[in-house]
Amino acid sequence: MDIFLIEDNFVQREFIKKMITKITNPYEIAVKIRTFANVDNFLAKINLDELEQSSVFFLDIDLQSSINGIEFAVNIRNKLPDCLIYFVTSNPGKAAEIINRNILASGYLIKDLEHLDELEPQIKQIFEKLLSEKKLDSSYIEIKQSHTINLININDIVIIESLPDQKGYVQLHTKKNNFIFRSTINKLKEKIDAPFIAKDLKSYIINIHHIQTIERKLGIITFDKGIEIYASKRIIDKLIKKLKQEL
Incomplete structure (x- = not known):
């Protein structure tokens, strides 16, 4: 499973990455996390056309880059209609704009800048739901290599x-x-x-x-x-x- 985290705050980015790694490890799911400070940095290294539908994105809504997280999510959704997009924000009020843009967000990480530890149960809930749904979803197959499980979108x-x-x-x-x-x-x-x-x-x-x-x-x-x-x-x-x- 390829996970892309785009968050311009270094401390928050590293904390979220650490939590995703910690929470996914017990599942023995093959997970690759790549982090980026902004959209420009992402596009300099990644070609959206080459990504797979099983990709998972965590996007900071208020990115300090040429386009914000919502604008970039529109581009992602156009290229990868079946991927999962989670928004990272300290402002839940942005959800209305996301709905109006027809991005079909998979969920939200609501961050409190003074209490980052509150992100852990949210991330845990996201991945418990995500992994259980993918295992039951007929558009995915599960393959095992040694002690690692790969979930492949058909x-x-x-x-x-x-x-x-x-x-x-x-x-x-x-x-x-x-x-x-x-x-x-x-x-x-x-x-x-x-x-x-x-x-x-x-x-x-x-x-x-x-x-x-x-x-x-x-x-x-x-x-x-x-x-x-x-x-x-x-x-x-x-x-x-x-x-x-x-x-």
């Missing part, structure tokens, strides 16, 4: 393929990451159900939304981020048929 899956050299293991590609874990294609087919997922393939599960090109004559399918596989004409014809159905 929209972010590019392709899952069996590994003939590693019996009982599969490789799952997302736009950003690759995961190799113990499972089978058939077991995963039972967990994944979406109209844009091609499951009637022997050794693959493919998200047709991430297909860039199909070269039937050469038997090559190219996906986002340059992922490429060689496939039989039978597989390619099935994918072409499904793509036409989605049009």
Whole structure:
């Protein structure tokens, strides 16, 4: 789970990061927290187009940058309709503007500058709710690597393929990451159900939304981020048929 925290106050930023780390550790969920002082700093290092729908944002509303947290949240929501956005503020009255902008906030962290410790129970409540909902949400699948759990949004899956050299293991590609874990294609087919997922393939599960090109004559399918596989004409014809159905 990628978490992005944008807060211009260093003390508050570090405290929130520390609390998120403390609260998520017992869940054994793979969490990566990245912190930024402002939107400009974020955009200098991160391309929104490359982020996944499972991303979680904590945004200070009153950021001292070229745009504030609310304006930036509008941009995020346009790019990542399924991501989670939590606003950090000392002014709950800002909620009306957020609702009017149709940002669909997931929640709020109300901070008291003199009592930062009051943020801890709020963060705990957010992550207890967030993790329980994601585990129950059919748009997410849970995969285990050693003692770590990864929650993957189905929209972010590019392709899952069996590994003939590693019996009982599969490789799952997302736009950003690759995961190799113990499972089978058939077991995963039972967990994944979406109209844009091609499951009637022997050794693959493919998200047709991430297909860039199909070269039937050469038997090559190219996906986002340059992922490429060689496939039989039978597989390619099935994918072409499904793509036409989605049009």
